[in-house]
Amino acid sequence: MLAVSEPDSNSSTLEPPATAPVRDLRRVPIHADHWYPLAWSKEVKRGRTLGVHFAGDPIVLARSESGTVFALEDRCAHRQVPLHAGVVDGESIRCGYHGWTYDCTGRCIDVPYLGRERLPNGVRSYPCREMYGLIFVFPGDAALAEERPLPDLPSVEDKAYKTRRFGREVKCHYSFMHENLMDMNHQFLHRRQMGQMRARSLGRRRGEDWVEVDYTFARMEGKQPVGEALVFGASKKDGDQDHKDVMTVRTGYPYQTLRILSSDGTLVMDLWIVYVPLDAAQRTNRTFGLLSIRRPGIPFALDLAWPLLVWFTERIFKEDRWIVEQEQEAHDKQGADWNHEVFPVINELRDLLRNCGGRTVIPIHKAGGTA
Amino acid sequence: MLAVSEPDSNSSTLEPPATAPVRDLRRVPIHADHWYPLAWSKEVKRGRTLGVHFAGDPIVLARSESGTVFALEDRCAHRQVPLHAGVVDGESIRCGYHGWTYDCTGRCIDVPYLGRERLPNGVRSYPCREMYGLIFVFPGDAALAEERPLPDLPSVEDKAYKTRRFGREVKCHYSFMHENLMDMNHQFLHRRQMGQMRARSLGRRRGEDWVEVDYTFARMEGKQPVGEALVFGASKKDGDQDHKDVMTVRTGYPYQTLRILSSDGTLVMDLWIVYVPLDAAQRTNRTFGLLSIRRPGIPFALDLAWPLLVWFTERIFKEDRWIVEQEQEAHDKQGADWNHEVFPVINELRDLLRNCGGRTVIPIHKAGGTA
Amino acid sequence: MLAVSEPDSNSSTLEPPATAPVRDLRRVPIHADHWYPLAWSKEVKRGRTLGVHFAGDPIVLARSESGTVFALEDRCAHRQVPLHAGVVDGESIRCGYHGWTYDCTGRCIDVPYLGRERLPNGVRSYPCREMYGLIFVFPGDAALAEERPLPDLPSVEDKAYKTRRFGREVKCHYSFMHENLMDMNHQFLHRRQMGQMRARSLGRRRGEDWVEVDYTFARMEGKQPVGEALVFGASKKDGDQDHKDVMTVRTGYPYQTLRILSSDGTLVMDLWIVYVPLDAAQRTNRTFGLLSIRRPGIPFALDLAWPLLVWFTERIFKEDRWIVEQEQEAHDKQGADWNHEVFPVINELRDLLRNCGGRTVIPIHKAGGTA
CATH class of the missing domain: 2.102.10.10 (Rieske [2Fe-2S] iron-sulphur domain)
Structure with a gap:
């Protein structure tokens, strides 16, 4: 395991973008030897x-x-x-x-x-x-098949949690989905839902078939929206750094998880998600997500708030779906991966997805002609 | 003319599927030197x-x-x-x-x-x-043009018959249409309209530019539907083998006919049909059919029953259209003819369509990407 | 400047169609070094x-x-x-x-x-x-950018004129648009709006990056429609050749103008138009047109008639759009320019568009398969 203990947010630890990869990640097929x-x-x-x-x-x-x-x-x-x-x-x-x-x-x-x-x-x-x-x-x-593990999802079966099943077809290569969820610097996309939030990455870790990163969040301005408070918990006072919740996003090939631990070590949110390519070109995936939220002390409070949570997560997911489809369109038009990544954990993730993916190359063609 | 006198239904006379053909039948263009x-x-x-x-x-x-x-x-x-x-x-x-x-x-x-x-x-x-x-x-x-015959359709001009003109665009190569009509073992497709019918082939014959096959039908269970009785005539008692109607399906390139002779030799139904490729890839055909039904003794009985007959034949045709379009889609995706035919007359028909078709190869491409 | 003083309409001066061009005009990209x-x-x-x-x-x-x-x-x-x-x-x-x-x-x-x-x-x-x-x-x-001129459109800024801004996406290569406007022999297309009009070309002139042609019009039969009278002015008596309005159509690369001068030398109509390719294959253009009509002596007369003029020009433009899209479809299907041009000024125009266009070739493909 590669442990990277120093925080890598802000300018201090940012590495130069990876040199041109041997394989275009968007043409790496997902590996079929998984459930x-x-x-x-x-x-x-x-x-x-x-x-x-x-x-x-x-x-x-x-x-x-x-x-x-x-x-x-x-x-x-x-x-x-x-x-x-x-x-x-x-x-x-x-x-x-x-x-x-x-x-x-x-x-x-x-x-x-x-x-x-x-x-x-x-x-x-x-x-x-x-x-x-x-x-x-x-x-x-x-x-x-027998030797490969099925996912282990204790929160889904634990009555202390309520689980929302969601998903939809998204018109992009699965890799865009992994990068979207793992790069929490994209809060600007959700500015209408989340207000002005800034993520701060605390460090990343990597193994042979997984990579993970920890974040805390700080509100730059404005008030915390109600929907967000429901999902992530009400925010603590600013500057109260020691008591912050920690979010860990992990790609454990081919799945992805996002977990929030409160300052007292309670798992308050537990998301498991996977992006299943549908077509041969792997330009469309069907997303299956299980989002488990820990029930608060007050009985039925979470059930009452559930419709709001559903609305909030659908709005977030819709914005993410829209942007990754824009990324796929750009790739289709450019016929190559022109991304210029500056965030180290994403370069690690891209490397991982390349290494764990299928050995063949998806035969795609540069989209011709239309504006 | 090749006469095959033994019945070829059931296992006794079934031949092994033809070896891999030199030409993919679905890429054989229809021959243009016909009307x-x-x-x-x-x-x-x-x-x-x-x-x-x-x-x-x-x-x-x-x-x-x-x-x-x-x-x-x-x-x-x-x-x-x-x-x-x-x-x-x-x-x-x-x-x-x-x-x-x-x-x-x-x-x-x-x-x-x-x-x-x-x-x-x-x-x-x-x-x-x-x-x-x-x-x-x-x-x-x-x-x-002068030396090539136009079709001769006496039933269409005979007042003893009433003729329905029908047709529609079907998104498949014309060969799928010929095979669909000639292989009467596909009654399972029409189980909702026809009940549990089983075709029994009595023998096949072949000439240079034609192939034909005779069938009788037995009801496996259930009652004969009214629509079917109108088209094919009320069925005789089970086991009454000697009095059965005989259906002959014939491809006389490039046309196809289906005729039913009653046990007394009367032509009770006479269908002429042709599948005209519309596009250069010949993946869509326009079907023109003339279905002539012999008028029964009671005056106007057929006219009164006509709307029911129209409904019945439309339903059957809709199911056939749907399944041949599924076949075409499979071929487009696979980029080759993976059919595994076990019924001898259909292998004869495929051979005939290859031999009578145009000499060129339709330049098509394997459909890429979409699920 | 090449001056061609003799009138080139009718059979007397018609030249044979140009020999097969080296470059397919429909694959010549518009030159990017213009505004x-x-x-x-x-x-x-x-x-x-x-x-x-x-x-x-x-x-x-x-x-x-x-x-x-x-x-x-x-x-x-x-x-x-x-x-x-x-x-x-x-x-x-x-x-x-x-x-x-x-x-x-x-x-x-x-x-x-x-x-x-x-x-x-x-x-x-x-x-x-x-x-x-x-x-x-x-x-x-x-x-x-600095040395290339922006268009100079005095009529648009002159209060003696009223200007209509119009345009729309048209699904064709920009060259079809230039040819459509310059070849006034296509009045037959607008027979419902314009009646039976016949254009007579008076002569053409050409420079390095421009070509222009003069026309007069004669009504073959019927009455002048109201919409047309508004745009072109009420027609003079037949045979009154000396008092006819003169229309000049000019392609000054990459723009196009159409001006009508009345017999007393007044500029009664002044159209400036350009066709901007949208897609890489340049099979769709967005048209931007500024149509300036000189105000008549009676105050507000033109303003009152404006809705009729809008309706009239929209109808004409719709017919032109339809026909050039048909031309593009034919080219896409044929994969080459099969045009057989007999009108000299159009052959000059085609030559000009080839010479002034980009040096590359638009990589397009023959449309396969569909009818």
């Missing part, structure tokens, strides 16, 4: 299917009559039409065109007009687990 | 034009003041703007921009600001015939 | 920004608190997001993401979390002038 949520549990009803995508691969999620979810390649071996348009039949899926039928391992178990002894090959199946209200799929080498 | 309908007669009013396309070639159909339809290249020789935006002037078309005028052979007969002795070259004209309420054009080598 | 209007003054409010484009280059126009307009490259040096989404702060722009700040010369003057002694490089600035209600930018080599 990725592809849907919320409630999206896949009993006896129904749902067609989803991972980095361009079509995958059908099906919940059998017995309630188990399984995941297959979403195209019939026969004429390549999507199996999600078919029919769940007991513990199997029947293609909606000619009725070819596959069990939960992808084996073809029936072609209505063909003898059972001559059945063709089936389709690929994917390891699949259901946890925390999410359906996780392992899109990479299935032999590695 | 293709490009519009319904009623779409081209007297003194008006209609812009249509054949495989990317823009063609203007114009009905002169005298009522004759003619077909020209749909762009002015001057500045390439579409002639269909111009004005029919007697037996000629005047371009809507600078008024260059072409007669029905495509010859330029007037440029308002130029002497008649210096008129420029004109535009291409196409052989054109009007029959059965359709406007047929010969888009290929005009020298072959 | 181009990128917005109307009223579009850029005090303390606000406006994002515009010149030939694919994003440019932000900002009006500072003091009212001065300046123009910068519209992307932050940091993460390439558009500066027009930022905030005007006094005489500078602050990026909306992390707050990087640029002055009116493009220099980075603040990064909130970085010491002032370590500020990164800024962004490009563009010479910018505000005249006639337009914001002009010099997108080319800034060193040439």
Whole structure:
């Protein structure tokens, strides 16, 4: 582990921007050998299917009559039409065109007009687990699925916390999302929601497949908005440096977390989030986030305030979504990564995402012509 | 002619799928040296034009003041703007921009600001015939137009039949349409309209530019829907094998027919259909179908039932359109034909469409990026 | 200067079309070393920004608190997001993401979390002038800005004239616009607005960076419409050749003018117009036009008639826009310039636009596939 103990905010420790990287980060595919949520549990009803995508691969999620979810390649071996348009039949899926039928391992178990002894090959199946209200799929080498950990999210299951599930499609490479959340100097973007806040980074740490950074915040002017107080807790007096909350943002590949510890060591906010590429070019991701807020002493106070919190976080998320989509558009137009990063932890993060990502290069093209 | 007398349904006669074809069928252009309908007669009013396309070639159909339809290249020789935006002037078309005028052979007969002795070259004209309420054009080598037959459709002109004209744009290569209609094992797709039907193929025959297959049908469970009884006739008692209707589906390049003969040899249903590629990539076709149903003994019974028949056939056609568009999407994404066909007549049909098609290869590209 | 004194209309002086040009005119980029209007003054409010484009280059126009307009490259040096989404702060722009700040010369003057002694490089600035209600930018080599003239438009500032400002995005290469206005033989396009008019060209003249042509008009049949009379003046008696108004259309690269002089030498109509490419492929232009009409003797007559004049010119402009977009579509489909020009002044104009345009070739692709 690389520990960087000195604070790196302000001018004192800022390093020059990294030299031109060998690989364009925006063309590094996400590594498939991890567990990725592809849907919320409630999206896949009993006896129904749902067609989803991972980095361009079509995958059908099906919940059998017995309630188990399984995941297959979403195209019939026969004429390549999507199996999600078919029919769940007991513990199997029947293609909606000619009725070819596959069990939960992808084996073809029936072609209505063909003898059972001559059945063709089936389709690929994917390891699949259901946890925390999410359906996780392992899109990479299935032999590695058992040894790779699923995320451990104790706050989601702890009654001391209330959890909000949120997310949406965002039209950008997943790397922009990681950088957005980790670089807390972007508070200016949220000036309408947050007022004039300034982040101060306390230091960063890095391991082989993770990087994290600590922050405190100071209000430059104005009053703390109510929505923010709900999420982050009411702010302490200015200058009261020793009693500040500490926010830690961590990318533990391929997931990201943001935790706020109050000055007495209580975990007051615990966010887990992941950005799942949908298309082959990985220019669109579906975000799955679980935001757990510690319940205050007063019963039901958090439940009463919940609609305001939902509104506040949606507004923040909308601004972030908008700006990262602007970044992606700029990259598409420029055909290369022209970013000029001056904040060390972000350069570390970019390096990490490059190292942990897939080994291939996403074949994209410079967008031509339109303004 | 190749006669295959043994029935080829069920496992007994199923052959292994054809080995990898030399040409991707979905990139075989339709052969231009045939008569293709490009519009319904009623779409081209007297003194008006209609812009249509054949495989990317823009063609203007114009009905002169005298009522004759003619077909020209749909762009002015001057500045390439579409002639269909111009004005029919007697037996000629005047371009809507600078008024260059072409007669029905495509010859330029007037440029308002130029002497008649210096008129420029004109535009291409196409052989054109009007029959059965359709406007047929010969888009290929005009020298072959006379010797190539127009379709012969006696049922359409026979008062013993009532004919429905239908069609719509379908976003797929024409070959998917031929395969869809010829493979009657796809009844599962129409399970909501048709109930549980099972096709049994009785045998197939093939000539140089045609292939056909006979079917009978058995109901697996449930009652016959009213719509189906109207189209196919009320079904006979189960097991009454000798009295079954026989359906023959035939591709006689480039057209397709589906005929049902009752057990007494009466032609009860007679469908003629063709799929005309619109764009250069031949990823969209316009379907023109003429469905003739024999009138029953009771006068006006068919006319009364007609709206139900329209509804029924529209529903079936909508399901077919949806599934072939799914097939095209899969092909676009995969960039190649991954079909794994197990039904012999369809492999014969694919071979036929390859052999009868144009000699070039449609230059398409693997669809990049989007999920 | 090349003077061509003989009239070149009708067949007598028509030359053969130019031989195949070395460069496809539709792929000649407009020359950047001129002043181009990128917005109307009223579009850029005090303390606000406006994002515009010149030939694919994003440019932000900002009006500072003091009212001065300046123009910068519209992307932050940091993460390439558009500066027009930022905030005007006094005489500078602050990026909306992390707050990087640029002055009116493009220099980075603040990064909130970085010491002032370590500020990164800024962004490009563009010479910018505000005249006639337009914001002009010099997108080319800034060193040439001073020596290149801004347009001189006395009628716009003369109270004897009333000026209409108009324009819109048109989806075509700027060259189609120049050809459309200069070739008055296209009156047939406006037959619904103008009746049967015939232009007669009196002669053309050419210099190094300009070409112009004179016309008179004769009505072939019908009555003069009211809208036209307003714009061009009431027509004289037929055959009264000596008293005809003379229209002169001139391309003085990169601008275009159309002036009508009455028989007594009064300038009755004075149009200045320019077509600014927006996208890198220069397939879309934004048109800025200033149409000045001389006020008649009766006070307020022109003001009363103004709505009719607006309606009339909008109709004409809509027809022109439609036809040039058809021309562009044809070019995109054909991938080359198939125009077959027979009118000498247009061949001169095309030659001029080729010679005065940028030296590079716009990299475009033949549109594939769609009908």
